[in-house]
Amino acid sequence: MKKLLILGAGTAGTMVANRLNRLLDSGEWKITIVDQDETHYYQPGFLFLPFGVYNKNDVVKPKRYFMPFGVELIMSPIDVIEPDHNRVKLSDGRVLDYDFLVIATGADIHPEQTPGLAEHEWGQSIHTFYSYEGALALHQKFKTWQGGRLVVNVIDNPIKCPVAPLEFLMLADWYFHERGMRDKVELVYATPLSGAFTKPIASKLLGDILGQKGVKVIPDFMAEHVDPDAKKIVSFDEQEVPYDLLVSIPLNMGAAVVAKSGLGDELNFIPVNKHTFLSDKFSNIFVLGDAAGIPTSKAGSVAHFAVDTFGENFVRYSEGLELLPIFDGHANCFIESGYGKGVLIDFNYDTEPLPGRYPLPGVGPFTLLQESEANHWGKLMFRWMYWNILLKGQELPLPSLMSMAGKWAK
């Protein structure tokens, strides 16, 4: 029996387990997956928790629901990966050896990396929606908040779901309007980027939408520390942004076990080939999902398109054929913009988000880089697709590689 070991049963790991369980011969392969947490979180739903659009039950389910028959799920923290010996040591003392390893240990927030952020004001005047607990705490905060200056700050990139901070601001504009207190709330976005978003056309169009919603953007702001008593964030070049309520997107880092195993970069992300996910250093290690150090968004849609290309490619590779360099960095993100509308962006390594229609060229129903109600319904529908289709490794009726059809090029 050949052994395939998957580390991490989050979005990417679960999809890989389901896809490869279907593609590989169960008489020849033993698939094992390891995770330390019984609960699967629908992370895109965290955005909606503070505003009461979703509640707890919408975003959590047991991981075991999504494991196919035949895949062994082990619940334990991982102590260390020993790639030179093709084995992984678990914290409970077990040692698992493998023929092929898929690392899908994801990314998580590290507020402790920024002085002043996660101290006595954490959970008081400083919040985050980048964790389940944080999003729920912010929901409680909003219930009694009387208004003031709400600052959303991204500590550094890359972050999971790079559009989520923009969505948060646009939803906040809608939410405080609905509550009849929009005039008492100042919305500010302090970002280390030079504009609202990374790529030029999307940055301009999304920046315009933020402007229309009365959100002030402070670009090129790289926070060095937070002064929780004076209630201000201070940048490396000594700009200061005061706040009444700070919603922070703390530094995102890969898993500590990646660093301990000597596999990661400065942020514990693992260098891999951006078209095949094969480790730069080890010919039997692949990295999928947020754990991979590749220049595309850290997002579930990317993981999905990645697993689409990876499945068949892995089968080829395990049969001694070469990997095909097929993954194009495809990302597709619904951006909730409030008032029952949304924006959609679709892009890859080489093509920045462009205006147009998706998925049917010229028709839609979704509109690219433009607000529409269809996009909002697409976003809400996506949660059902995530739980019922995506995690189970089934195919969506959407191509995994990006297409220029329906996009208006410059």
Added chain:
Amino acid sequence: MTTKTIAGKTVQVNEEGFMTAPAEWTKDIAVEIAKEEGIAELTPAHWKVIEFCRQDAAASGKTPTLRRITAGAGVTTKELFALFPKGPAKKVARISGLGKPEGCV
């Protein structure tokens, strides 16, 4: 893809003004781009960072991120901001004739 003449040499640049062929870079080009970025004079401290970025990119094939520069070139983030005000990672990348750092996705 367009071309641009910097310090008397025609080089390829992308729409955001980053050079796309690192081999076309010269120190004279660095001085010119630095002026465009509002840095009147490149001091030895600037050159130390630029040289680290050139070497690191040549070895890894990727433009170093801010964190990689501070870890590798032995400067603090604060010093980097003093040397290359506002977005230092991006500025250093442009001056060093490298692509935009990949952290910005």
